[in-house]
Each structure stands twice: as C-alpha cells, then as structure tokens.
Amino acid sequence: xxxxxxxxxxxxxxxxxxxxxxxxxxxxxxxxxxxxxxxxxxxxxxxxxxxxxxxxxxxxxxxxxxxxxxxxxxxxxxxxxxxxxxxxxxxxxxxxxxxxxxxxxxxxxxxxxxxxxxxxxxxxxxxxxxxxxxxxxxxxxxxxxxxxxxxxxxxxxxxxxxxxxxxxxxxxxxxxxxxxxxxxxxxxxxxxxxxxxxxxxxxxxxxxxxxxxxxxxxxxxxxxxxxxxxxxxx
Numbered sequence: 237x238x239x240x241x242x243x244x245x246x247x248x249x250x251x252x253x254x255x256x257x258x259x260x261x262x263x264x265x266x267x268x269x270x271x272x273x274x275x276x277x278x279x280x281x282x283x284x285x286x287x288x289x290x291x292x293x294x295x296x297x298x299x300x301x302x303x304x305x306x307x308x309x310x311x312x313x314x315x316x317x318x319x320x321x322x323x324x325x326x327x328x329x330x331x332x333x334x335x336x337x338x339x340x341x342x343x344x345x346x347x348x349x350x351x352x353x354x355x356x357x358x359x360x361x362x363x364x365x366x367x368x369x370x371x372x373x374x375x376x377x378x379x380x381x382x383x384x385x386x387x388x389x390x391x392x393x394x395x396x397x398x399x400x401x402x403x404x405x406x407x408x409x410x411x412x413x414x415x416x417x418x419x420x421x422x423x424x425x426x427x428x429x430x431x432x433x434x435x436x437x438x439x440x441x442x443x444x445x446x447x448x449x450x451x452x453x454x455x456x457x458x459x460x461x462x463x464x465x466x467x468x469x470x
Contacts, residue, residue: 241300242267242386242417243288248297250283250441257283258441261297265417267385270408270431272449273421274464275438281421282319284438285390288419289316301386312342315384317375319391319421323363329374330359336378348381351407369400376404380411387418393427401427429460437467 243265250258258280265271273281286292287299290306301310323332329352336343352359355373363371376392389408393401408418409431422428429435435452437444444467445452449460456463 240267241265242302243419244300244303245284245287246298246300248284248287248299249295250280250287250292251295256441258287258294261438261441261443263436263443263446265386265419265434267415267417269433270418271420271434271436272425272428272432272460273419273436273438274423274425274460276423276468279438280441281438282390283441285316285388285419285421288386288388289314312340313385315379315382315387317379317387317389317392319394321371321375323375325364326362328360328362329357332363332374332378333359336381340382342383343378344381344383347411348377351377351381351411355403369396372396373400373403373407376407380407383413385416387412387416388421389418390421391423392420393422393424405431425464426459426461432460435460437464439468 241264243263245261245263248258248261261284273284275281283292287294288301288306290311299306301314304310333345333348337345355370357370357374363374366374372392379387379389393404396404405428412418420428429449432449434446435449436446452460452463
C-alpha cells in the first residue's frame with residue numbers, strides 16, 4: 237500500500253459481542269479522490285465510518301489517517317456527516333454556524349453563508365421549520381465549509397428529493413480542495429456514480445473490491461450501478 241495514503245485500514249476486524257461486523261478489511265484512499273463506499277444496508281458501511289471517526293475502536297487491525305490512529309489530532313482533518321441529525325431542532329441556522337465556528341478552527345463562516353444564500357435560506361430560520369431536504373443541506377453546508385483533508389459522508393442523499401440530491405452532489409464536488417478526498421457511503425449508486433473516482437464494494441463486513449471507477453466500467457462494459465446489482469444480485 238502507498239505511503240502517501242490519506243486513509244488506510246489494515247486487517248480491520250470489528251465484532252459486536254459475538255457478531256462479526258467487519259472481517260479483515262483493507263482499504264487505501266489517496267488524496268484528491270471522491271470514493272464511493274457502496275453496499276446494501278447492514279453491510280458494514282457505517283461501522284467503517286465510525287472507526288474512521290474514532291467513534292468505535294477496531295477489535296483488531298488498525299485505522300490510519302495520515303499514518304496516525306484516530307485521535308483529537310486526526311479529527312481536525314476529518315469532517316464527518318452522520319446519517320442522522322445531531323442538531324437541536326430549536327436552533328437557528330446562524331446559531332448552528334456559530335457553534336461550528338467555536339468547535340472547529342477550520343470552519344469557514346464566509347463560505348457557509350455563501351452556500352446558504354445559494355439556497356435562499358434565512359440564517360434566522362429554526363431547523364424545526366425546515367423541510368427534510370433543507371435540513372440535510374444545512375448539515376452538508378456545515379461539513380463542507382470546513383477545510384478538511386477527508387470528508388466522510390454517511391448516506392448524504394438518503395431520503396431527499398432529486399433536486400436536493402443534485403444540489404448536495406454539486407456542493408460536494410465544488411467545495412473541496414484539490415488534495416482533499418471525499419468518502420461517500422451509500423446504497424443509492426446510480427445517483428452518485430458520475431462523480432466517483434474510486435469505488436469500494438462491501439458485503440457482509442468484507443470488501444469485495446476497491447477499484448478506479450472508470451477502469452471498472454471499462455472492464456465490465458457497464459455502469460457501476462449495474463455491476464453493483466450484478467455482484468449483489470439486487
């Protein structure tokens with residue numbers, strides 16, 4: 237594996253009691269890539285994401301970000317969008333922005349305000365008065381307004397309408413630096429495959445493949461979505 241890896245998982249095993257959630261997982265993500273972590277629900281995607289963020293510890297093996305195990309130091313270079321909201325419904329958007337400014341020294345308030353203007357959302361709006369799609373967009377703005385090396389997005393387009401999906405994907409592409417990478421966990425392959433540089437297929441806690449997206453399409457002469465459905469018999 238390359239020494240310039242941004243993220244590496246080496247022989248990672250994760251058990252919940254007697255249940256094996258991940259088995260011998262090896263991954264290597266380079267800087268400057270948009271990577272799809274693709275698998276059905278319950279395949280181990282969220283477990284991997286929580287390991288990267290230090291929210292879980294591996295049973296064995298190691299997770300390395302810039303060669304270091306997850307820690308307060310690595311959290312400074314990883315920006316994480318969980319699959320459920322963690323923001324108080326009574327908060328105003330501007331209060332959420334202020335909270336992120338306090339939490340993260342790399343939070344770019346100017347960029348966040350600019351992205352908010354694009355949505356025609358009022359910073360005085362309370363989250364409880366926003367549609368599900370607009371709540372998701374606000375959370376994405378928070379995550380993508382950090383100057384991170386790795387953006388980790390868990391099901392960022394789940395449960396929102398197609399217009400919101402388009403906005404979310406555009407925001408992901410346009411708001412990362414050249415050397416930062418984005419790891420997108422999803423089971424909605426057809427919606428995101430056009431923006432992916434690399435794909436990872438995961439099933440039952442095991443990695444089936446990690447490959448360049450264009451190479452995979454050429455090899456199979458088909459879309460990532462079709463290859464995925466064929467592999468998983470969906």
